[in-house]
Amino acid sequence: MKKAIPGDVKDLRLSKEGKRRILWAEHDMPVLGMIEQRFRKTKPLKGLRISACLHITAETANLARTLKAGGAHVALCASNPLSTQDDVAASLVKDWGIPTYAIKGENNPTYYKHIEAAIAHNPRITLDDGADLVHAINSKHPEVASRIIASMEETTTGVNRLRAMERDGKLKFPVISVNDARTKYLFDNRYGTGQSTIDGILRATDILLAGTVFVVAGYGWCGRGLASRATGMGSNVIVVETDPIRALEATMDGFRVMPMSKASPLGDVFCTVSGNTKVIRKEHFRLMKDGAIVCNSGHFNVEIDIPGLKSISSGVKKGVRRFVDQYTLKKSGKRIYLLAEGRLVNLAAAEGHPASVMDMSFATQALSAEYAAKNDGKLLPKVYNVPEKIEREVATLKLKSMNISIEKMTAEQVAYMSSSELGT
Ligand SMILES: NC(=O)c1ccc[n+]([C@@H]2O[C@H](COP(=O)([O-])OP(=O)(O)OC[C@H]3O[C@@H](n4cnc5c(N)ncnc54)[C@H](O)[C@@H]3O)[C@@H](O)[C@H]2O)c1
Numbered sequence: 001m002k003k004a005i006p007g008d009v010k011d012l013r014l015s016k017e018g019k020r021r022i023l024w025a026e027h028d029m030p031v032l033g034m035i036e037q038r039f040r041k042t043k044p045l046k047g048l049r050i051s052a053c054l055h056i057t058a059e060t061a062n063l064a065r066t067l068k069a070g071g072a073h074v075a076l077c078a079s080n081p082l083s084t085q086d087d088v089a090a091s092l093v094k095d096w097g098i099p100t101y102a103i104k105g106e107n108n109p110t111y112y113k114h115i116e117a118a119i120a121h122n123p124r125i126t127l128d129d130g131a132d133l134v135h136a137i138n139s140k141h142p143e144v145a146s147r148i149i150a151s152m153e154e155t156t157t158g159v160n161r162l163r164a165m166e167r168d169g170k171l172k173f174p175v176i177s178v179n180d181a182r183t184k185y186l187f188d189n190r191y192g193t194g195q196s197t198i199d200g201i202l203r204a205t206d207i208l209l210a211g212t213v214f215v216v217a218g219y220g221w222c223g224r225g226l227a228s229r230a231t232g233m234g235s236n237v238i239v240v241e242t243d244p245i246r247a248l249e250a251t252m253d254g255f256r257v258m259p260m261s262k263a264s265p266l267g268d269v270f271c272t273v274s275g276n277t278k279v280i281r282k283e284h285f286r287l288m289k290d291g292a293i294v295c296n297s298g299h300f301n302v303e304i305d306i307p308g309l310k311s312i313s314s315g316v317k318k319g320v321r322r323f324v325d326q327y328t329l330k331k332s333g334k335r336i337y338l339l340a341e342g343r344l345v346n347l348a349a350a351e352g353h354p355a356s357v358m359d360m361s362f363a364t365q366a367l368s369a370e371y372a373a374k375n376d377g378k379l380l381p382k383v384y385n386v387p388e389k390i391e392r393e394v395a396t397l398k399l400k401s402m403n404i405s406i407e408k409m410t411a412e413q414v415a416y417m418s419s420s421e422l423g424t
Contacts, residue, residue, distance in 0.1 A: 005093050005094075005097050005098070005099055006099045006117075007089075007092075007093040007098075007099045007100045007101055008100075008101045008102075008103065008110075008114060008117065009086065009089040009090050009092075009093055009100055009101075009102065009103060010086040010089065010090065010103045010104065011086065011090060012090045012093060012094050013090070014086050014087040014089075014090040014091075015087065015090040015091040015093070015094040015095055016087075016091075017087040017091075018058075018061075018085070018086075018087030018088040018089070018090050018091030018092070018095075019091040019095050021058040021085070021087065021088060022058045022061040022062060022065075022088060022091055022095075024058065024355075025057075025058035025059050025061070025062055025355035025358075026062050026355075027355075028354065028355035028356040028359065029059065029062050029355050029356070029358065029359040029362070030359065030397075030398075030401035031359045031360060031363040031394060031397040031398050031401055032062055032063065032066055032359050032362050032363050032366065034397055034401075035066055035363055035366050035367065035397075036065065036066040036069045036070075036366075039066060039067075039069045039070030039071075039366070039370075040069045040070075042070075043070060043071035044070050044071070044370045044373055044374070045067060045070035045071045045072035045125075045369060045370065045373055046070075046071030046072075047071060047072075047073075048071070048072045048073070048124050048125055048149075048373055049072070049073045049075075049121055049122050049123050049124050049125075050067055050072045050073065050074045050075075050123055050124070050125045050126070050127065050369065051074075051075050051076075051077070051118040051119065051121045051123035051125075051126050051127075051133065052064065052067075052074065052075070052076050052077075052118075052126065052127035052128075052133075053076075053077050053078070053079045053115060053118060053126070053127070053128050053129065053130075053132055053133035054076065054078075054079050054127060054128075054129045054154065055078065055079055055080060055083040055084070055129060055347050055352055056076060056078050056083070056084040056085060056088055056089050056092075056100065056102040057083070057085050057088060057347070057351065057352045057358075058085065058088050058351070058355065059352070059353070059355050059358035059359075059362060060076070060088075060358075060362075061088050061091065061092050061096070061098075062355075062362065063127075063358075063362040063365060063366060064076055064092065064096070064098050065096055065098075066362070066366050067366060067369060068096070068098065070366070070369075070370070072125075072369075073121075074098050074099075075098070075099040075100070075101070075117070075118050075121035075123075076089075076092065076098060076099070076100045076101070076102065076118070077100070077101040077102055077114040077115050077117060077118040077133070078101070078102035078103075078106070078111065078114060079128065079129035079130050079132060079133075080129075080130070080343060080344060080347060080348075081104075081105065081106045081107070081108070081110075081111045081343070082104060082105060082340060082341065082343045082344070082347070082348040083104075083343070083344060083347035083348060083352065084102040084103060084104040084106075085104070085351070086103065086104050089102045089103070099117075099121065101113075101114035101117040101118060102114060112136075115132055115133055115136050116136070118133060119133070119136060119137055119141055119144055122144065122147075123144070123148065124147055124148060124149050125148070125149050125150060125151070125152075125369055125372055125373065126148065126151040126152070127151070127152045127154065127365060127369070128151055128152070128153050128154065128158055129153075129154040129155050129158060129299075130154075130155055130157055130158045130161075130299050130300070131153060131157075131158035131159075131161040131162050133151075134151050134153070134158075134162065134175065135161070135165075138165065138170065138171065138172050138173075142172070145172040145173055146172070148172075148173040148174075149173075149174070149372050149373065149375075149376045149377075149379070150173065150174040150175065150176055150372035150375075150379055150384075151173065151174070151175045151176070152175070152176050152178050152365050152368050152369060152372070153175055153176070153177055153178060153179060153383075154178055154179055154184075154361065154365065155179050155299055156179050156185075156189070156220070156221075156222075156275055156299070157275045157298065157299035157300060158179065158299070159177045159179045159180060159383065160275060162175050162177070162383050163383055166381075166382050166383050171381045171382065171383070172381055173381050174372075174379035174380060174381055174382060174384060175382070175383045175384065176368045176371070176372065176383075176384050176385075176386060177383050177384065177385060177386070178361065178364050178365050178368055178386060180385055180386070181364050181385070181386040181390070181391050181394075182391055182395075183360045183361070183363070183364050183386075183390075183391045183394040183395055183398075184360065184361045184364055184386075185221045186221070187357050187360050187361075188353060188357050188358065188360065188361045189220070189221035189222045189225065190221045190222070190224055190225035191225055191357055192225070192352075192353030192354065192357040192358070192361075193221075193222040193225050193226060193273065193297055193346060193353070194222070194224075194225025194226045194227075194228060194229040195225070195229055195353075195354065196346035196347075196350055196351070196352055196353050196354065197222075197226050197229075197271060197273070197297040197345060197346045198226070198229050198230060198233060199346060199350040199351075200295070200297070200339070200340070200344075200345035200346040200347070200348065200349040200350035201269065201271070201293070201295060201339065201345060201349070203323075203349050203350050204295075204321065204322065204323040204324055204339045204340065204345065204349040205293060205321065205324060205337070205339070206321075207269075207293070209230065209233035209234055209235045209269070210233060210234030210235070211234060211235075211236075212234075212235045212236070212268040212269055213235065213236050213237075213238060213266050213267050213268050213269075214230040214235035214236065214237050214238070214267070214268065214269045214271070215237075215238045215239075215240060215260075215263045215266070215267035215269065215270045215271070216230065216237060216238070216239050216240070216255075216271055216273065217239075217240040217241075217260065217270070217271070217272040217273065217274050217279045217280065217303070218240075218241065218272060218273040218274030218275070218276070218279070218298065219239050219241045219243075219246045219247070219249065219250045220246070220273065220274070220275070222273040222297060222298070223239070223241075223273045223274070224253075226271060226273055226297065227239055227250070227253070227255055228253075230269075231254075231255075235269070236256075237255050237256075238255065238256045238257070238258060238263045238266060238267065239255045239256070239257050240257075240258065240259060240260045240263055240279075241257060242274075242276075260279065260280060260284050261283065261284065261287065264284040264285075264287035264288050265287045265288065265289065267288065267289070267292060268289065268291075268292065268293065269292075269293045269294075269295075270288075270292065270293070270294045270295070271294075271295050271296065271297055271345070272295075272296045272297070272298055272303035272304060273296075273297045273298050273303075274298055274303060275298050275299060275300075275303075276298075276303065277300075277302040277303065278302065278303070278304075278305045278308070279303045279304070280294060280303070280304045280305065281305045281308055282305065282308040282309070282311070282312050285308070285309055285312060285327075285329065285336055286312065286329065286332070288334065288336060289334070290332075290333075290334040290335055291334075291335055291337065292334075292336055292337070293337045293339065294336055294337065294338050294339070295338070295339035295340060295342070295345040296340075296342050296343065296344065296345060297344055297345055297346055298344070299344065301341065301342040301343045302342075303342070304338065304342045306338070306341070306342050309327050309336065309338065310327070312329055312330055313327040313328055313329055313330065313336075314328050314329070314330045314333075315327075315328045316328075320337070322349075323339055323340045323345075323348060323349040324337050324338075324339055325337070325338045325341070359398065360394055360395075360398055363394045363397065363398075364386055364390060364391070364394050367390045367393065367394065368386055368390060371387060371390065
């Protein structure tokens with residue numbers, strides 16, 4: 001009898017649709033595809049156990065397939081309780097034999113039980129999106145930690161968390177910050193989050209964005225993308241920032257910039273993408289218009305003070321539409337619509353980033369895993385940048401897949417650029 005693949009998914013019967021979506025995403029991931037072909041031949045990850053705590057999406061499935069093609073034994077768990085695509089999780093187990101522990105809407109105990117299952121897989125390399133897996137290994141599993149070659153981190157909040165652990169002397173193994181690669185944040189954070197956040201808001205609410213006032217909190221890579229996409233849809237965008245340089249940049253990019261207290265009475269739609277906590281609080285909700293829509297696309301569901309919102313509401317109607325909860329404020333009776341329980345709206349209410357942008361992020365992940373395997377025992381417990389060579393390789397392959405060739409410097413130009421006699 002065929003041995004059952006371990007895992008915990010919603011329903012294996014969903015696998016057919018999951019497989020269709022994984023193969024559809026594969027078309028738009030040519031760089032990862034080229035790496036997969038090479039990995040299949042050279043097996044750079046042969047015999048290595050890899051656990052990945054990522055959003056369980058069709059794109060992640062293709063990354064897991066690539067790592068498996070490279071010879072790794074891969075297990076997956078969700079990096080957010082609401083972002084799992086149940087059909088993809090089913091297909092990973094059934095069609096690709098990859099143990100997957102993820103159910104959309106799982107409660108916190110199940111979420112952490114799934115992380116423990118990924119740790120029980122005994123990884124030597126880990127991949128994380130938000131550092132929950134590394135944090136659990138680092139704090140509770142010293143034996144596993146002592147065997148880790150390296151971990152890859154996918155998102156800004158995870159990198160911030162890991163740098164804090166490094167600074168406090170708590171990081172026990174090396175980490176490669178995939179988020180800080182230009183082949184990641186310039187495209188995934190900016191264009192991926194920009195487009196998919198709008199997609200999530202529209203799928204949840206079906207509103208017309210043209211003519212709305214759209215407030216973006218945080219003008220980092222995600223916020224820049226979101227502000228530009230909301231403008232493209234005809235919204236009048238207000239940016240809320242705490243950093244003077246980024247606030248200045250937003251101003252010169254043509255946006256109105258002001259504190260949240262000033263933006264609160266003006267906005268129709270509010271979206272946080274700051275990586276910070278309690279960016280929208282009670283005093284802001286009280287100032288908002290009746291019917292204001294509030295959501296988050298930052299990593300954790302702490303950017304909107306939901307307990308605060310509850311405490312000033314006389315009632316909450318859950319699910320007035322899918323992914324929309326209505327809070328009615330005491331006294332004023334104003335209604336505030338919170339999307340996706342304050343979790344990443346692009347992954348909860350839509351499908352996350354399009355495959356073609358995850359192609360670069362996950363190609364960077366796959367090549368970083370290969371780099372870690374090659375450097376087993378040579379890396380220190382600190383946060384490393386992705387090697388420049390990997391970034392150039394990913395960008396070159398992406399251009400090739402898009403049939404774009406670029407200018408090459410002549411020998412004279414190379415010599416000129418490195419000479420001290422510029423201008424002669
Ligand atoms: N939704 C997704 O799929 C997705 C994708 C990538 C990153 N992320 C997450 O989005 C968040 C932002 O990522 P990023 O790469 O843009 O980070 P970033 O560090 O480039 O930008 C964050 C910005 O928020 C500003 N900020 C901090 N506190 C603020 C406050 N109280 N009010 C207004 N602005 C404030 C910072 O000054 C900074 O400019 C992170 O949590 C990251 O993990 C989500």
